[in-house]
Amino acid sequence: MITMKEVSDLAGVSQATVSRVINGSDRVTEKTKIRVNQAMQALGYRPNSAAQSLASSRSNAIGMVVSKLEGPFYGPMMAGVENTLRQAHKHLIIAAGHGDADLEREAIEFLVNRQVDGLLLMVERLEDAELVELNQRVPVFLINHPVTTLSHRCVSLDNELGGYRATRYLLDKGHRRIACIMGQTWKPDAHDRLQGYHRAMSEAGIAVPDDWVVNTYFELAGGYQAMETLLERQFDGTAVFAGNDEMAFGVLESAEHHGIRVPDQLSLIGFDNSLTAQYVNPKLTTLHFPMFEMAQASARMALDGIYNKAESQASQFEPTLVERNTVSQLLL
Amino acid sequence: MITMKEVSDLAGVSQATVSRVINGSDRVTEKTKIRVNQAMQALGYRPNSAAQSLASSRSNAIGMVVSKLEGPFYGPMMAGVENTLRQAHKHLIIAAGHGDADLEREAIEFLVNRQVDGLLLMVERLEDAELVELNQRVPVFLINHPVTTLSHRCVSLDNELGGYRATRYLLDKGHRRIACIMGQTWKPDAHDRLQGYHRAMSEAGIAVPDDWVVNTYFELAGGYQAMETLLERQFDGTAVFAGNDEMAFGVLESAEHHGIRVPDQLSLIGFDNSLTAQYVNPKLTTLHFPMFEMAQASARMALDGIYNKAESQASQFEPTLVERNTVSQLLL
DNA sequence: ATGAAAGCGCTAACAC
DNA sequence: GTGTTAGCGCTTTCAT
Numbered sequence: 001m002i003t004m005k006e007v008s009d010l011a012g013v014s015q016a017t018v019s020r021v022i023n024g025s026d027r028v029t030e031k032t033k034i035r036v037n038q039a040m041q042a043l044g045y046r047p048n049s050a051a052q053s054l055a056s057s058r059s060n061a062i063g064m065v066v067s068k069l070e071g072p073f074y075g076p077m078m079a080g081v082e083n084t085l086r087q088a089h090k091h092l093i094i095a096a097g098h099g100d101a102d103l104e105r106e107a108i109e110f111l112v113n114r115q116v117d118g119l120l121l122m123v124e125r126l127e128d129a130e131l132v133e134l135n136q137r138v139p140v141f142l143i144n145h146p147v148t149t150l151s152h153r154c155v156s157l158d159n160e161l162g163g164y165r166a167t168r169y170l171l172d173k174g175h176r177r178i179a180c181i182m183g184q185t186w187k188p189d190a191h192d193r194l195q196g197y198h199r200a201m202s203e204a205g206i207a208v209p210d211d212w213v214v215n216t217y218f219e220l221a222g223g224y225q226a227m228e229t230l231l232e233r234q235f236d237g238t239a240v241f242a243g244n245d246e247m248a249f250g251v252l253e254s255a256e257h258h259g260i261r262v263p264d265q266l267s268l269i270g271f272d273n274s275l276t277a278q279y280v281n282p283k284l285t286t287l288h289f290p291m292f293e294m295a296q297a298s299a300r301m302a303l304d305g306i307y308n309k310a311e312s313q314a315s316q317f318e319p320t321l322v323e324r325n326t327v328s329q330l331l332l
Numbered sequence: 333m334i335t336m337k338e339v340s341d342l343a344g345v346s347q348a349t350v351s352r353v354i355n356g357s358d359r360v361t362e363k364t365k366i367r368v369n370q371a372m373q374a375l376g377y378r379p380n381s382a383a384q385s386l387a388s389s390r391s392n393a394i395g396m397v398v399s400k401l402e403g404p405f406y407g408p409m410m411a412g413v414e415n416t417l418r419q420a421h422k423h424l425i426i427a428a429g430h431g432d433a434d435l436e437r438e439a440i441e442f443l444v445n446r447q448v449d450g451l452l453l454m455v456e457r458l459e460d461a462e463l464v465e466l467n468q469r470v471p472v473f474l475i476n477h478p479v480t481t482l483s484h485r486c487v488s489l490d491n492e493l494g495g496y497r498a499t500r501y502l503l504d505k506g507h508r509r510i511a512c513i514m515g516q517t518w519k520p521d522a523h524d525r526l527q528g529y530h531r532a533m534s535e536a537g538i539a540v541p542d543d544w545v546v547n548t549y550f551e552l553a554g555g556y557q558a559m560e561t562l563l564e565r566q567f568d569g570t571a572v573f574a575g576n577d578e579m580a581f582g583v584l585e586s587a588e589h590h591g592i593r594v595p596d597q598l599s600l601i602g603f604d605n606s607l608t609a610q611y612v613n614p615k616l617t618t619l620h621f622p623m624f625e626m627a628q629a630s631a632r633m634a635l636d637g638i639y640n641k642a643e644s645q646a647s648q649f650e651p652t653l654v655e656r657n658t659v660s661q662l663l664l
Numbered sequence: 665a666t667g668a669a670a671g672c673g674c675t676a677a678c679a680c
Numbered sequence: 681g682t683g684t685t686a687g688c689g690c691t692t693t694c695a696t
Contacts, residue, residue: 001673004673004674015673015674016675018674019674019676023675047673047674048672048673049674050672050673050674051672051673053674054672054673055673055674055676056676
């Protein structure tokens with residue numbers, strides 16, 4: 001391994017100077033800068049990052065814990081974070097929480113022990129208080145975890161607006177009797193999307209009977225089950241807003257079994273714009289969840305907050321409509 | 333930050349002893365071991381990993397570069413690697429190559445500069461020679477990149493067998509005139525799967541006319557296009573083996589447009605068992621690509637090779653059939 | 665079985 | 681603008 005000493009010897013300067021040109025920090029003569037760079041080049045010098053970390057107490061690494069690595073979101077999210085971080089020459093260390101509070105905690109400890117300079121968290125199970133406390137030890141940034149005292153450190157999606165837009169779109173297409181099938185209401189996402197649905201409906205002057213709303217869980221089976229419930233309740237509406245795409249696929253499946261044609265007899269809108277949405281038949285109309293951009297934003301926020309100690313501020317993204325083939329225009 | 337010194341003082345031993353109990357290495361009296369552990373506990377001591385790395389020239393981190401973070405495979409892959417590594421208390425640092433040779437190289441450099449103890453590579457664009465050379469600098473392990481001098485460091489899938497099994501399944505269902513729609517043939521995956529198809533067909537005594545095989549690329553549009561080509565060529569067969577699920581979805585779409593009912597008029601089998609396969613209608617029969625298990629195996633191989641300097645040996649997984657609803661039994 | 669001491673390669677005061 | 685120097689917190693011979 002080539003050390004700084006060898007570089008400084010070859011360049012005929014001190015180690016301090018080499019360190020300076022590496023960190024671009026101090027004013028170094030253009031001339032010596034060049035000499036040093038040449039020496040580094042010639043030797044194929046690579047700074048030892050462990051030594052850098054030890055001496056500077058900065059690891060140049062950011063830890064990320066995600067609740068589940070398997071989900072459909074994970075790809076765009078990692079991609080967004082990775083590319084932003086790498087452009088800044090920061091390393092990304094990841095750990096999974098598997099949607100369990102203890103495992104999430106353990107993942108965080110694991111990362112903190114590695115002296116990451118900051119933490120990017122996409123977790124579901126941790127309490128606000130815990131996060132706030134953690135933030136005393138190491139700067140914490142949150143993706144899609146809005147309800148917290150750390151809100152200025154959070155990038156999130158306006159789920160209420162999404163619910164509103166989805167419902168509104170259905171209304172604009174002439175639908176009036178619109179059901180809402182939603183996931184676990186303890187999740188802010190579900191809660192807010194439902195809220196948006198209600199706002200749109202009430203704005204349109206439509207009273208929503210209780211049995212138009214069915215809460216199950218954010219999976220295909222949840223959507224299927226909810227649709228069955230709706231059918232048992234003799235729901236006579238023309239459209240369904242599903243809390244996410246997977247649930248919408250479940251609705252599609254149920255409709256298929258009952259010989260209900262989508263979108264002719266029933267219109268359907270999802271949420272997330274997951275990869276699969278464009279592969280099902282008919283292709284699913286849905287709201288796009290801009291995870292890639294959100295991930296980039298969160299990484300940028302972290303970078304700023306950690307290395308430029310800038311005051312970060314909450315950033316909220318908007319879900320946008322993706323028109324495909326599961327919603328029909330109703331004749332008046 | 334609590335340092336080792338404080339621990340050793342409290343425990344009334346030397347730093348060396350503390351270091352010993354941390355690393356579980358030397359024979360330390362049970363008694364002192366307990367005292368040290370208590371001291372660590374009491375102080376809430378966390379070893380500084382930068383210092384550990386510097387002193388031991390081991391970073392306890394493994395770097396992973398993946399070609400593209402967005403694909404459907406990466407979830408299971410990251411999950412498999414992460415959980416295996418973490419159980420061994422090793423950190424996972426990731427970088428993306430985005431399917432471009434230069435970016436893949438850059439990602440590798442990035443990781444090597446961080447002194448990772450080893451590299452887990454899932455890349456497409458790098459030459460064998462380059463990989464071999466890299467392996468001189470740092471232990472390299474490959475996922476799904478079989479054709480290399482490093483084959484004992486590689487976990488891969490038996491694609492030939494997969495192609496064989498897919499085709500064989502179709503044959504067993506009574507099909508004889510079976511087309512094969514495949515991705516870029518420069519990719520070993522495509523090449524081998526096609527090979528398997530040919531083996532099964534020839535075993536069944538069926539001569540395959542050239543125009544039963546269409547090579548496009550591993551995407552929906554590629555499958556769609558290939559199916560259109562097949563149709564233009566007046567393909568009069570009863571089944572299609574698509575090189576991967578995405579291509580199969582393209583076939584499904586094309587069939588739909590032409591009013592060809594799957595599986596009644598045309599049977600279809602895919603490859604990968606991507607998440608989406610179970611959401612399309614009809615649900616896609618396909619071969620399962622055990623990425624999670626392969627990722628785990630590769631991580632274990634890396635762990636062994638790096639930290640126990642065990643001789644690793646190639647491990648190959650088999651794709652298995654997942655029966656769903658796109659293949660019909662043909663009457664004889 | 666345990667301790668003393670010499671680094672690991674770098675950064676950051678502080679001097680000049 | 682550049683050099684000197686003292687660590688950063690740990691591992692690891694080498695003694696004892």
